[in-house]
Amino acid sequence: MKKGRKARKITLDGEVITRNEVKQILENTVGNNHKQKRELPGNDTQVTVTAECVEKINTSENQSNNLINKNQGHEEVIKNEESRRSLKRKRHALLLKEKQLKSVLTNQQRSLNYLSLWKHHKSKWKFEKLRQVWLQQNMYDISKVPDNFFIILLEYFTQSKGKVKDAIVEKAVSIVEEEQLANADSCDKMKLIRARTVVQNLGV
Numbered sequence: 001m002k003k004g005r006k007a008r009k010i011t012l013d014g015e016v017i018t019r020n021e022v023k024q025i026l027e028n029t030v031g032n033n034h035k036q037k038r039e040l041p042g043n044d045t046q047v048t049v050t051a052e053c054v055e056k057i058n059t060s061e062n063q064s065n066n067l068i069n070k071n072q073g074h075e076e077v078i079k080n081e082e083s084r085r086s087l088k089r090k091r092h093a094l095l096l097k098e099k100q101l102k103s104v105l106t107n108q109q110r111s112l113n114y115l116s117l118w119k120h121h122k123s124k125w126k127f128e129k130l131r132q133v134w135l136q137q138n139m140y141d142i143s144k145v146p147d148n149f150f151i152i153l154l155e156y157f158t159q160s161k162g163k164v165k166d167a168i169v170e171k172a173v174s175i176v177e178e179e180q181l182a183n184a185d186s187c188d189k190m191k192l193i194r195a196r197t198v199v200q201n202l203g204v
Helices: 019-120 129-138 147-158 163-181 189-202
Strands: 009-012 015-018
Antiparallel strands (some): 009 015
């Protein structure tokens, strides 16, 4: 009969323990470590994933908000540019209108002065084709050629000769015919009176 092998003894922290006891301690330690590894990583991983998700969501929201703010800012810039362009166009149109009005008034004043100078200061008067054309084109408009100047204008064109006088009479005759065919409400009575006066004075 073989004698049983004696259990080897090991000293751990001053205590003498057998090899079997050491093995048991190691198994228990390893088992506990496995349990901790199985439990802790799961919880740690869950927390880590949740934090990453929250961070990604927050980042995505921030990017979205930044994009929205950027688009809103871009839209405001476009609106401001359109407003500035609209104001610029309006100012340009207003300046153009004022310039045209100023030109009309200047031509009117110069033409009436030309006619007045012909009547009252013939020694200083000098023929100007441009002034005569303006008077001829606007002689039926009372807002441009007032009545006191129209009388002088009749005298001026009475002394005209050739094609100018003939063209004036022809125009006056056509105005009389047109106004007579028009309704009483739409008829320009002042224009009709002037046209008849021209025919009577220049058509002889």
